[in-house]
Amino acid sequence: MSGKTYILAIAFLLGYLPLKIGLLAFCIMCIIFRKMLILNRPLFAFSLTFFLLSLYLSPEIPQDPIDSHQYEGWIEVRSHPEYGDNIQFVGSLENDTRAIFYSGHSDKGLYHGASCLVTSQLNAPNHSTNQGEFSYRDFLAKQNISYIGYDTEIHSCHDRSWMSYIADWRLSLQQLLEEKLEAESYVWIQALLLGDQSGIDEEIIEAFQFWGLSHLLAISGLHIGILLIITYFVFLKIFNLTLEQTKILLLILLPIYIILAGANPPIVRAGLMAMGIIIWSFLKVKKPDVIDIVLMIMIIILLFNPYLIYQLSFQFSFIVTVALILSRRLLMNSNWFWLSMKVSLISQLAILPLQLHYFYYTNVFSVFLNLIFVPYFTLIVIPLLIFIIVSLMLPNIISNLLQHVFQVIHEWMIQFMLYLGKPSLFQWVVGEPHLLVIVSYFIVFLILMYFWDRGLLKKAAISAILLVSVCFIQLIIYQLNPNLTITVLDVGQAESIVIELPFRRGIFMIDSGEEMMHESNQENFQYKIKPFLWSKGISKIDALWITHLDVDHSGSMESVIKQFKPTQLFTYPMDETIKLRGINHEEVNQGMTIKYNGGVFSVWSPRSNDSFDSENDQSLVFLFSYEDYNVLFTGDISEEVESLILSEGLGEDIDVLKIAHHGSQTSTSDEWLEVTQPKKALISVGTNNIYGHPHPDVITKLKNRNIDIFRTDKMGSITIKYRKGQDTIFRYKP
Incomplete structure (x- = not known):
């Protein structure tokens, strides 16, 4: 079997695939290595054994857990406790479901392998709600962990494993x-x-x-x-x-x-x-x-x-x-x-597809x-x-x-x-690669290494060029997308919307908000906005529209400008121009029109001489049009501003209305809906927010007019795809 272990390893790894795909892949493997397997019957027998063994042992990722609930009972400690502000450890419940527990300091004999009687509030880990966002639920599920146990009270423990003694030695050594x-x-x-x-x-x-x-x-x-x-x-x-x-x-x-x-x-x-x-x-x-x-x-x-x-x-x-x-x-x-x-180059090339899959970019200078x-x-x-x-x-x-x-x-x-x-400059953002791109990459990588190993440098150089080209294919795929795409990101009680013109002829962001409690940490930018853009292979945007300067709409404005380098920044008229390196700040007001490769932004508010006491009412309101498709963006305006806009004769039938102020009762009047006649309504709002948004009265108004409602707190990010007079809306949450 010497020198043939790679066949056993391949057979074993194929057992992790879904049953039908795994069986098909194993048959293809047998065809590829048929001569070797026919001549070496024991090798075929071992390969089949390893495949079936893996098929039997490979884990099923736990499905979404049942609703949060209080648990009282025995658990078996499956990890060495980690001590900090709280004790953290993994435990197996009586039904063998696993949870990661957090508890205050305990002297109840908490060790690896111990059986403990506990009371704990078991909550389901958070799902990702945007493309590219890290999913803590998936991360834990791939460790066979279904719950997070908060406020864990440890009543008693007994027994411990031999590994716990080594952990004690480690702690003593530290x-x-x-x-x-x-x-x-x-x-x-x-x-x-x-x-x-x-x-x-x-x-x-x-x-x-x-x-x-x-x-x-x-x-x-x-x-x-x-x-x-x-x-x-x-x-x-x-x-x-x-x-x-x-x-x-x-x-x-x-x-x-x-x-x-x-x-x-x-x-x-x-x-x-x-x-x-x-x-x-x-x-x-x-x-x-x-x-x-x-x-x-x-x-x-x-x-x-x-x-x-x-x-x-x-x-x-x-x-x-x-x-x-x-x-x-x-x-x-x-x-x-x-x-x-050579070691650095081979290592980087070997893991590049995985690096792009997990992080969406690579550092070419690394x-x-x-x-x-x-x-x-x-x-x-x-x-x-x-x-x-x-x-x-x-x-x-x-x-x-x-x-x-x-x-x-x-x-x-x-x-x-x-x-x-x-x-x-050193970051090459490619986005999340397609499975075919990953497979193609590894095939070309193996060909490159084969030629390089045998000193066929010209063929190796051609293979290297082809290898880089495979990565560019992923970027080209985005350029071939014929759809107008509008995505309302789930950024909690804040707002951020991305517009992509067909064939990537333009990329615009409408607001880049942070929730009030997370403004200083830039959490929306770090964990939602940037991963979303990078996962789609976007490293630069053409323009950033900031409707107004409240934190929930502009909190990560400077971070977006620094990272994604938009050429234009559009805001309402301000006392002072925002001066940031490499960007042209343009103040817009009612009557102005901005055109960009087929996309048209028509500004409805504010007027050049408007001065409102409320920052919300100062919001930019503009109609985005592409072909015959119209989407109205409204910032956080109140019914008062809606009336002013209508008094100017600007209302018209639209396809989609972005509901103002996260669905607050102070916005979205009956008159506003009567004139604009939207078919769909988008609401960016935080789950269980303290403001009670969206207000039930607003929801009732929309339902009474048979307007389809899409809200980020229930659906995660919301994506509109429009092509040839037809639009389709996708929600990230199932």
């Missing part, structure tokens, strides 16, 4: 190191050697993510390799142990270290791989190919925990490892610079930052941190000196990274 070391050193030792990044500043973590360096913060093969080299040296040269004694000690210490470091997929993979190589060295048989060991470890890990396949760290770890092993001939006989360049920081962490940071720990057994002056050296060097390097900032 406390000892925190007591003995300076804070700047301890934070990085905790992250890089114990797998706990909680002490690293969020700004630094975001910088590592931006530059594609997050893998340096996660314990992986790099860290395990350095630890093994140092351990080998200490045991062999300092303690004068034999090679066999050293290997036996490593087989004992590696599992303990894996658990101490958090047992995340990259360290489990690297640790088990090292153990597999050591065990095989004791056996008097032919040494297996490293790729066989890696793939068998992957299968073994998934047999123990099938849900790990959904974890990003698991996917990245094994894909990069397999890609580098298959490219080992390319990496041989290379100097330091070219070795680092390869060069890896050339600096990978050797820095490999040759300086990790060895120095290990020496700092060892130095605790020596006079304090040595430990202090090593810590000072580390802090000076590391502070300079981190500041260098932060100084670079997050220039959007």
